[in-house]
Amino acid sequence: MKDGCSPQGQCGACTVLVDGAARVSCVTPARRVAGRQVTTLAGLDPLRRQAWAEAFCATGASQCGFCTPGIILRLEGLARRSPGAGPAGALAAHLCRCTGWQTILEAARLVTGESGAAAQPPRDYAAAARRAALEGGCPQAVGPHVACGEGGFADDTAPADALVAVPAPGGGWALGETPAEARRAAGSVEGRRSTLRAEAPLRVPPGDWDCTLRTCWSEPGYLELDASWCLPGGEPADPLANGGALGAKTRSAAAAAARRLADETGRAVRILYSRPDATRLGPKRPPVAGGANADGTGRLAVARTPGVVEAIAAVAPGLEVVEVDVAGPPTSADIRAAGALEALALLAGARGAAGPIRLPGGGEAAAQVAEKITVEVSCGRPLDEVVLRSYCIGAAHMAYSLVTSEAIATDADGTVVDLTVRSFGVVPAARTPPVEVTIVPSDAEPTNGSDSVFVAVAAATWLARGCLPVWPTDRRS
Ligand code: FES
Ligand code: FES
Structure with a gap:
């Protein structure tokens, strides 16, 4: 359980x-x-x-x-x-x-x-795991x-007598013998969905643009919350578990905290985030606001995030990127195609056509979005078609959901105030279009394919929504 x-x-x-x-x-x-x-x-x-x-x-x-x-x-x-x-x-x-x-x-x-x-x-299954690792970006069974x-989640193996540590407001960790005691010590209050409206925090740089795009804060919403545990002098359990949340958990603070607190207290320490903890403290995609022209030129403002300028320049050299300091939750360029997806979608909107997508070091994907989502992907030897197809379908859903539905609100200080699972706006099963995946046969060296699918479906979804100027296109509350 x-x-x-x-x-x-x-x-x-x-x-x-x-x-x-x-x-x-x-x-x-x-x-x-x-x-x-x-x-x-x-x-x-x-x-x-x-x-x-x-x-x-x-x-x-x-x-x-x-x-x-x-x-x-x-x-x-x-x-x-x-x-x-x-x-x-x-x-x-x-x-x-x-x-x-x-x-x-x-x-x-x-x-x-x-x-x-x-x-x-x-x-x-060894080949399947290799494909899963290529798609997920870290080892996966x-x-x-x-x-x-039984994917190897850190909290499943924590010693029963471990001290529990949870994030304390204002930084640091609150300790207790049980999760309830630690949360009481932290003064944790169960998070709610706010009545505030999700807003795109950046303004489009001035210019005469063929197309503009602004994005809101959105929550990666990985399901396994950040967790780790460690014995004094030991190696901490890996919070990436079985997949690493497509980059969103790459810099989780849980493992280092477990090791330090175990060494300081001389006891096994179990780190456990709650859903509100992960939503307040976990990294988000950097929001953007930009304008572009059909010739591939334009300007993109992006929330200041180490690595994001380089990620955008690698796929959209015609865009001038301006980093902006903006009050809000932490951001990360490790999150799947952060910045690159938004830049390529903006250029597709300016051109009025999605076109095939090839991310650096990855395969090529093309997508169409209408009643159903149609995807074609070429990424070397499939290794395991079931896993590759699964990742492509997951990427298609994630892109469709991001563009049409996902946003969280922040208060005037930039603190996330939508702290429940239902407030993230993930498109449910009953509203997800069917996804049809064609895998192009290849003998080439296998490479990641689903990240290109993610970008291709995002661009195609936005075009299908008429390139409305703010993401998410279908949800404004
Ligand atoms: S949340 Fe990972 S398989 Fe469902
Ligand atoms: S842990 Fe019970 S519904 Fe999420």
Whole structure:
């Protein structure tokens, strides 16, 4: 069982079955389930658990795997209680940040027999893991065990007697014997969704532009919260776990803090962020505001972020980039295609055509967005088509969601005030267009393909929305 937002009850990671019905356990008091049967994924009938795990693996429905145990139990509860019901609506209670939903729906159809249980071709999981590492940017396991939540998450192996440390307001760490005690010591208040409107913080540089774009603060929203633990004198558990959140966790403070506090206290120390902690302190994509012309020239203002000017210059040399100091949460150029995506989308808008995208060191992708999202990707030997397709679908969803829906509000000081999972604006399964992926056969050396897909789908989505001048295009509150 996982914790992605407790006690918000909004991510679904902690879902269990209570007398066969799915319930989020973090908001279910123990007294309400007294005398009733509570089943976690580990307690599911082994053959049924294996069927779900193999189906998720066969369709690529589990990448990091943090969300998957809860989703499997939700779908199992649906299959038991409402066998004919479509699974997309049931997923509204969940957040999966990796997969883009479609492969999860395919896995559900495999298990319920709706799509016919075709024999699965043999897989080379080492090759699949290599493809996953290329796409995710850090080591990643692939196999049915990942769908069971066994991807190697730091907090799953923390010693039971470890001191718990949580971020304290104003910096530093608050300690306690339990998460509740540490959070009390920190004076933590459960985060809410604010009534403030999400705003694009930068202004478009003056000029006569064919096309302009401004973006808001948006939350990467990785599901496994920052966590680590360490024994005195030991090596801290890796907060990147199974995938690294596509760059968003690259500089997590959790591991260094676990090591330092363990050495200082002489005890095992477990670092644990809450969802509001990760939302306030975690890095965001640098917001931009820019104008461009059809000839590829233009000016782009971007929130000051080490490395972002270079990232933009590498893909859009005709854009003059101006870094701007802006009050707001931390930003990072490590986040998937940060700056490059926005620059290339702006140029596509100015040209009035998306065109193929090739990011430095990566493959090539082209995309069209209408009733469905169509993607073609060429990135060397696929190594494992299931994994590559899964990453391309996840990237397509992430791009579509970023352009149309994702934004968080900040107050006048730039402090993030939208602190709940539901306030991030991630497009749910029921509103995600189908994604069709064509993988171009190649014998070339494998390289990352899904980052180019991410950019290509963002540009195509924006063009399909008429290049409205502010992202997200569909959500202004
Ligand atoms: S941890 Fe319970 S719903 Fe997120
Ligand atoms: S696989 Fe769903 S959050 Fe990573």
